[in-house]
Amino acid sequence: MSDPMAAPEEVHLLSGGAALELHWQHGQRSRIDSDVLRGACGCAACQALRQRGETVAGTGVTLTGAELAGVGALQLFFSDGHNRGRYPWRYLRDLAEPSGAGGD
Numbered sequence: 001m002s003d004p005m006a007a008p009e010e011v012h013l014l015s016g017g018a019a020l021e022l023h024w025q026h027g028q029r030s031r032i033d034s035d036v037l038r039g040a041c042g043c044a045a046c047q048a049l050r051q052r053g054e055t056v057a058g059t060g061v062t063l064t065g066a067e068l069a070g071v072g073a074l075q076l077f078f079s080d081g082h083n084r085g086r087y088p089w090r091y092l093r094d095l096a097e098p099s100g101a102g103g104d
């Protein structure tokens with residue numbers, strides 16, 4: 001039983017920034033493509049785009065960096081210059097591990 005709010009022990013950029021890999025406690029690993037992360041950005045601007053049904057970002061966006069954003073989240077820097085999204089650990093887990101039990 002792992003705490004969904006727990007921070008990962010390690011965060012890596014893979015393949016020149018094409019994906020993010022998170023090493024959780026107990027040896028679990030999650031890998032999330034940068035396209036997915038960029039498209040899931042939760043900042044106000046990206047939320048507004050999604051609400052209008054517009055595409056948040058094109059494909060081929062890579063990660064250029066990642067920093068802790070406060071206690072429970074990661075700030076990601078993308079190759080298109082966008083860095084306003086904060087990604088709580090729990091959100092990253094959800095992105096990496098769709099529950100598989102029927103999304104809707």
Ligand SMILES: [Zn+2]
Binds near residue numbers: 041042046047
């Ligand atoms: Zn955004």
